[in-house]
Amino acid sequence: MTQLSEPLPAFNLWSEPWITLERLDGETERQGIEQTLLRAQEFAFIYEPSPLVVVGIHRLLTAILQDALDPRCPPDLMGLWRAGQFPLKDMQAFGEQYAGRFDLFSPDAPFMQSADLPLQPDKLNKVKTVAYLAPEMPTGTGIIHYRHSTQDAQMFCPTCAAGGLVATPAFASSGGAGIKPSINGVPPMYVLPGGKSLFESLASSVLLPEYLPAVASKKDDAAWWKRQPIVERRHEIHQVGYLHSLTFPARRVRLHPQQTNASCTRCGQFSQWGVRTMVFQMGESRPRDAPFWFDPFAAYRLPSGKSAQSKKPTPIRPVAGRATWREFANLFLLQPDASRKTLRPRIVDQMAELEDEIELDVYPFRCIGMRTDMKAKIFEWVDADQSVPQELLNDAHGGMMVNQAIQFATDCAGIISWAFRQTFGGQSQKGERYKRLKLHMQDDYWASLPSDFREFVLAIADPNQREDEERRWPDKVIKQAQAAFKRAAQDVGDDAASLRQRTQGQILCDKLLYAKRKKEQADEDE
Numbered sequence: 357m358t359q360l361s362e363p364l365p366a367f368n369l370w371s372e373p374w375i376t377l378e379r380l381d382g383e384t385e386r387q388g389i390e391q392t393l394l395r396a397q398e399f400a401f402i403y404e405p406s407p408l409v410v411v412g413i414h415r416l417l418t419a420i421l422q423d424a425l426d427p428r429c430p431p432d433l434m435g436l437w438r439a440g441q442f443p444l445k446d447m448q449a450f451g452e453q454y455a456g457r458f459d460l461f462s463p464d465a466p467f468m469q470s471a472d473l474p475l476q477p478d479k480l481n482k483v484k485t486v487a488y489l490a491p492e493m494p495t496g497t498g499i500i501h502y503r504h505s506t507q508d509a510q511m512f513c514p515t516c517a518a519g520g521l522v523a524t525p526a527f528a529s530s531g532g533a534g535i536k537p538s539i540n541g542v543p544p545m546y547v548l549p550g551g552k553s554l555f556e557s558l559a560s561s562v563l564l565p566e567y568l569p570a571v572a573s574k575k576d577d578a579a580w581w582k583r584q585p586i587v588e589r590r591h592e593i594h595q596v597g598y599l600h601s602l603t604f605p606a607r608r609v610r611l612h613p614q615q616t617n618a619s620c621t622r623c624g625q626f627s628q629w630g631v632r633t634m635v636f637q638m639g640e641s642r643p644r645d646a647p648f649w650f651d652p653f654a655a656y657r658l659p660s661g662k663s664a665q666s667k668k669p670t671p672i673r674p675v676a677g678r679a680t681w682r683e684f685a686n687l688f689l690l691q692p693d694a695s696r697k698t699l700r701p702r703i704v705d706q707m708a709e710l711e712d713e714i715e716l717d718v719y720p721f722r723c724i725g726m727r728t729d730m731k732a733k734i735f736e737w738v739d740a741d742q743s744v745p746q747e748l749l750n751d752a753h754g755g756m757m758v759n760q761a762i763q764f765a766t767d768c769a770g771i772i773s774w775a776f777r778q779t780f781g782g783q784s785q786k787g788e789r790y791k792r793l794k795l796h797m798q799d800d801y802w803a804s805l806p807s808d809f810r811e812f813v814l815a816i817a818d819p820n821q822r823e824d825e826e827r828r829w830p831d832k833v834i835k836q837a838q839a840a841f842k843r844a845a846q847d848v849g850d851d852a853a854s855l856r857q858r859t860q861g862q863i864l865c866d867k868l869l870y871a872k873r874k875k876e877q878a879d880e881d882e
Contacts, residue, residue: 373386374518375388376403378399389417396558397441406519409523412522412527415525428564429564442558468603469611470586470609475610484633484635489636490520509621511618546654549561575597593642660697672687674727688744691756692756711746711749721744743810764829772797772798774868775864779858780848797840808833834869846858
């Protein structure tokens with residue numbers, strides 16, 4: 357076993373500056389967990405190149421606050437909001453009791469790692485590159501889709517290693533035979549509350565008992581700082597508490613620190629100590645027959661049909677080519693009970709319940725997810741900001757209107773796609789090129805709508821504007837659909853035959869779109 361050339365320094369995440377934060381004046385600074393929480397009102401948000409790490413840090417801070425504050429009723433949270441900062445006494449008491457459990461390189465209680473594994477590589481445990489902590493980096497047979505590099509060349513500074521560790525409970529995905537995902541299965545889209553400051557974002561994330569997962573164990577909630585620092589390999593957990601879920605050790609890890617005096621290959625910062633290798637094995641998981649886990653930061657589609665009772669809900673996840681705003685109603689708004697097909701995140705339910713006390717006209721949210729093939733392949737991450745008017749949170753009719761608006765846009769997407777295929781399709785040699793143009797047209801169309809959709813959502817929140825905006829929306833959509841079709845048709849060519857096709861195609865497209873608009877108006881007038 358390799359011996360360290362000098363005593364290993366402590367890197368305690370409670371006090372060591374490792375979280376990059378943007379201040380309200382736009383400047384950035386790094387702080388440890390304690391100062392991040394005590395000064396949360398001074399910062400706008402967590403600043404990190406990887407949105408996956410942002411989710412991990414947010415959930416870690418939320419778990420600490422949930423444990424330290426333990427709100428039991430609405431007045432507990434309202435007192436917190438009125439104070440405008442997290443209580444010094446509670447934060448210090450938590451630190452005095454648990455700060456020692458946040459040391460990244462502790463010999464006997466390393467943060468989010470298994471202490472029974474050695475600090476340096478040995479012959480008993482297979483060593484892997486530290487790049488496995490960052491899904492955006494190529495490892496093993498993983499797809500090289502973000503950057504080209506070799507996995508063995510990676511060296512992470514302690515800050516980047518910590519970021520990878522805290523992101524693992526939320527985003528650990530399947531990784532081959534015997535490697536199971538974390539508690540939420542294939543990672544869902546996580547909805548993080550925002551606000552005027554990091555304090556408001558985190559305060560909105562602390563939950564009252566009635567909004568916690570119904571199946572969460574209330575007897576023994578094994579938050580990382582309360583449990584033994586041992587992660588058993590391939591261990592199935594039948595009872596999971598809420599704090600346990602936020603710090604769920606889906607991987608059995610042990611970092612191998614070494615003196616490097618080099619720049620981190622992930623962030624570029626110079627570091628005296630770094631990590632090149634680690635043990636990275638399957639850790640904890642839930643058995644197949646465990647009750648379904650509803651994460652409070654995720655939305656779910658409910659099963660339907662004759663066999664609905666035998667099926668489980670499905671988390672809303674990123675989908676290739678589908679912008680996040682197209683899930684707006686499912687992520688944030690109420691659905692009429694008679695036609696309910698989705699459940700929004702419980703954090704949104706709580707914010708809706710406390711809307712009279714939270715002085716925000718528009719709630720900002722950050723939606724972060726990772727698109728996979730539902731197995732081991734990772735394709736991209738999704739990071740989108742959404743604004744939700746307070747008036748819509750408890751308005752089921754407004755939720756229905758938003759759903760109808762999105763459906764109308766979806767129908768129009770189908771119309772221009774069909775018209776393009778009818779006009780320029782067929783079995784000609786140009787068929788494949790036309791197919792690519794059609795896909796580009798679809799992307800162009802959806803990319804043109806977010807601004808109009810935002811205006812629509814903000815307008816229907818005002819009862820005085822709702823009726824007029826409901827009539828304006830189809831016209832805006834049709835205008836964008838026509839423009840997208842025209843731009844795609846122009847790329848077909850400018851010879852005589854192509855010009856004739858373009859003219860015929862535009863006429864067909866306009867005819868179908870206006871027929872759709874006429875039907876929409878008839879339905880509105882009924």
